[in-house]
Amino acid sequence: MIELQHVTKRYPDGTEAVKDLSFTAPTGQITALVGPSGCGKTTTLRMINRLIEPTEGTILLDGDDVTRQDKVALRRRIGYVIQSAGLMPHKRVLANITTVPRLMGVKKAECEARARELLDLVGLDQSFADRFPAQLSGGQSQRVGVARALAADPPFMLMDEPFSAVDPIVRQQLQQEFLALQKRVAKTIVLVTHDIAEALLLGDQIVVLGQAAAIEQQGTPYELLSNPANEFVSDFLGRSRGYQALGFEQAGDLPLQPGPVVRASDLGRADPRRWTLILDDGGRPAGWQRGTEHRAAIAAIRFPAESLRVCLDSALAGPSGLGVAVDADGVFRGTFRLGDVLAQAAFDSQPWEGPQ
Amino acid sequence: MSWSWIPRHLDDIWDLTLSHLWLTLLPTLIGLVIAVPLGTLAAYLPKVKQIIVGGFGMLYTIPSLALFVLLPGIIGTKILDPVNIVVALTIYTVALLVRVIADGLLSVPPVTLQAATGMGLGLRQRFFKVQLPLALPPLISGLRVVVVSNVSIVTVAATIGISQLGSLFTMGFTRRSFIPIVAGLGACLILALVLDLLIATIGRRLTPWVRAAG
Ligand SMILES: Nc1ncnc2c1ncn2[C@@H]1O[C@H](COP(=O)(O)OP(=O)(O)OP(=O)(O)O)[C@@H](O)[C@H]1O
Ligand SMILES: [Mg+2]
Numbered sequence: 050m051i052e053l054q055h056v057t058k059r060y061p062d063g064t065e066a067v068k069d070l071s072f073t074a075p076t077g078q079i080t081a082l083v084g085p086s087g088c089g090k091t092t093t094l095r096m097i098n099r100l101i102e103p104t105e106g107t108i109l110l111d112g113d114d115v116t117r118q119d120k121v122a123l124r125r126r127i128g129y130v131i132q133s134a135g136l137m138p139h140k141r142v143l144a145n146i147t148t149v150p151r152l153m154g155v156k157k158a159e160c161e162a163r164a165r166e167l168l169d170l171v172g173l174d175q176s177f178a179d180r181f182p183a184q185l186s187g188g189q190s191q192r193v194g195v196a197r198a199l200a201a202d203p204p205f206m207l208m209d210e211p212f213s214a215v216d217p218i219v220r221q222q223l224q225q226e227f228l229a230l231q232k233r234v235a236k237t238i239v240l241v242t243h244d245i246a247e248a249l250l251l252g253d254q255i256v257v258l259g260q261a262a263a264i265e266q267q268g269t270p271y272e273l274l275s276n277p278a279n280e281f282v283s284d285f286l287g288r289s290r291g292y293q294a295l296g297f298e299q300a301g302d303l304p305l306q307p308g309p310v311v312r313a314s315d316l317g318r319a320d321p322r323r324w325t326l327i328l329d330d331g332g333r334p335a336g337w338q339r340g341t342e343h344r345a346a347i348a349a350i351r352f353p354a355e356s357l358r359v360c361l362d363s364a365l366a367g368p369s370g371l372g373v374a375v376d377a378d379g380v381f382r383g384t385f386r387l388g389d390v391l392a393q394a395a396f397d398s399q400p401w402e403g404p405q
Numbered sequence: 406m407s408w409s410w411i412p413r414h415l416d417d418i419w420d421l422t423l424s425h426l427w428l429t430l431l432p433t434l435i436g437l438v439i440a441v442p443l444g445t446l447a448a449y450l451p452k453v454k455q456i457i458v459g460g461f462g463m464l465y466t467i468p469s470l471a472l473f474v475l476l477p478g479i480i481g482t483k484i485l486d487p488v489n490i491v492v493a494l495t496i497y498t499v500a501l502l503v504r505v506i507a508d509g510l511l512s513v514p515p516v517t518l519q520a521a522t523g524m525g526l527g528l529r530q531r532f533f534k535v536q537l538p539l540a541l542p543p544l545i546s547g548l549r550v551v552v553v554s555n556v557s558i559v560t561v562a563a564t565i566g567i568s569q570l571g572s573l574f575t576m577g578f579t580r581r582s583f584i585p586i587v588a589g590l591g592a593c594l595i596l597a598l599v600l601d602l603l604i605a606t607i608g609r610r611l612t613p614w615v616r617a618a619g
């Protein structure tokens with residue numbers, strides 16, 4: 050867990066880049082910091098690994114104040130991934146990846162074996178091991194950057210616009226792979242982006258920042274989309290190309306899931322802790338149920354849907370971020386996740402600087 | 406004096422070449438050892454850089470012959486002592502390399518340095534494992550210039566009686582024959598070429614990433 054408590058950063062020239070910022074990045078989850086250019090995202094991130102010292106406030110890593118720890122030791126517990134990777138140009142890929150574990154005294158053979166595993170993990174062929182960074186494409190460099198950050202198996206990761214230097218197709222691929230990777234490694238991650246679509250796609254939690262890193266809203270992608278706190282947030286969401294693109298894309302290949310669903314007659318079998326869709330005798334959706342709570346509104350859409358936009362509306366209307374798909378007769382076909390709608394949308398999105 | 410003078414004196418020319426070689430290499434190496442810390446200091450402290458680069462720059466403008474003659478008075482050596490040559494050439498070497506090293510260290514992209522710090526390299530580790538290696542390509546180019554220029558400056562020492570390939574020039578003048586001069590010139594050229602090639606080869610070995618980028 051990473052906690053920021055009333056953190057302020059004033060640069061020597063008087064610029065107040067971050068003002069009284071507090072938030073918590075929960076263990077094993079991705080917290081996405083999103084906001085317009087110059088709002089203090091990078092400053093916030095660099096205060097966590099002490100590349101920048103806060104003027105006021107406290108930052109805790111699993112409860113320990115970072116300012117009480119040795120900087121170098123602290124940074125080795127925190128993987129750091131930056132835009133355009135920041136690889137060491139004079140070291141081959143394998144040496145780049147093994148840098149930190151080698152410094153920590155792990156044997157060379159052991160480091161290299163682990164580095165080769167990491168190459169697999171980030172989807173790079175072993176033949177890249179002996180290349181220099183100048184011989185890699187942007188996307189390949191970024192993969193090596195992620196592998197390097199994971200090499201010492203740190204519990205925390207800080208990522209500053211990790212995928213912004215690559216073209217949209219490669220970016221979408223990297224984002225998807227990164228999500229799959231995070232499922233396996235479950236690091237506590239703070240990720241900075243000014244691309245709202247990326248934040249919606251990758252963040253378990255999103256912190257929307259305004260001027261001087263003032264929190265405009267904090268919540269899950271579902272909470273943000275279904276209930277934007279103010280005009281700044283809805284503007285940020287709405288004017289994003291990613292969100293607009295939702296209207297254009299055909300929804301044909303959105304993956305459907307069979308549940309969670311239960312016949313009205315079998316209501317007793319439903320998991321009382323989880324929102325479950327109830328079907329009437331004709332197999333048509335009749336409402337959502339969780340324990341004794343009931344929601345009649347369903348906003349089921351006919352599948353294949355005419356646009357991602359209606360899929361998004363359906364997912365947002367449901368109480369748990371699940372959309373409902375029916376056939377032409379209104380019979381239940383399956384549910385789909387908000388995340389999958391966003392993933393589809395992110396493919397078409399361009400990073401956008403946000404309201405200025 | 407005929408051309409056969411050269412084959413008959415190959416042994417002498419070889420001896421002169423060897424003393425020329427060490428009169429060139431010794432100050433180059435000592436200069437390098439001094440220039441690395443000075444250049445580092447200059448890179449990190451702009452004020453110091455002005456003083457060091459400016460000061461050595463001025464020393465560089467002193468003609469070599471004048472320096473050879475003046476040095477004994479300053480450092481208390483005999484006028485014919487080869488130490489004078491070594492000290493003078495060391496000064497030239499440092500003058501050239503300090504600037505090259507300072508600029509080389511400063512040319513390392515800040516992003517790379519910040520990434521290294523962010524990964525958890527200490528200041529010393531960052532310097533020796535990242536910044537210095539990345540400053541090697543300009544340092545090697547600088548070293549090649551220095552070695553070649555030192556080979557030629559050493560010849561001037563013949564005028565104050567220290568024997569090396571330059572002695573063939575003075576011999577040519579006193580005996581009114583260009584044959585020893587041609588021999589000396591040829592040997593100097595070959596020596597300079599060989600040293601230059603050697604440093605370039607070692608440099609390429611040390612900086613494999615440069616070729617990879619091409
Ligand atoms: N060293 C510095 N001295 C003075 N002001 C600075 C310094 N570094 C950053 N700033 C200012 O602090 C503010 C926040 O900068 P920061 O780099 O954190 O923004 P950001 O949110 O990461 O922006 P971007 O999305 O463009 O990367 C900006 O107004 C910037 O100009
Ligand atoms: Mg930034």
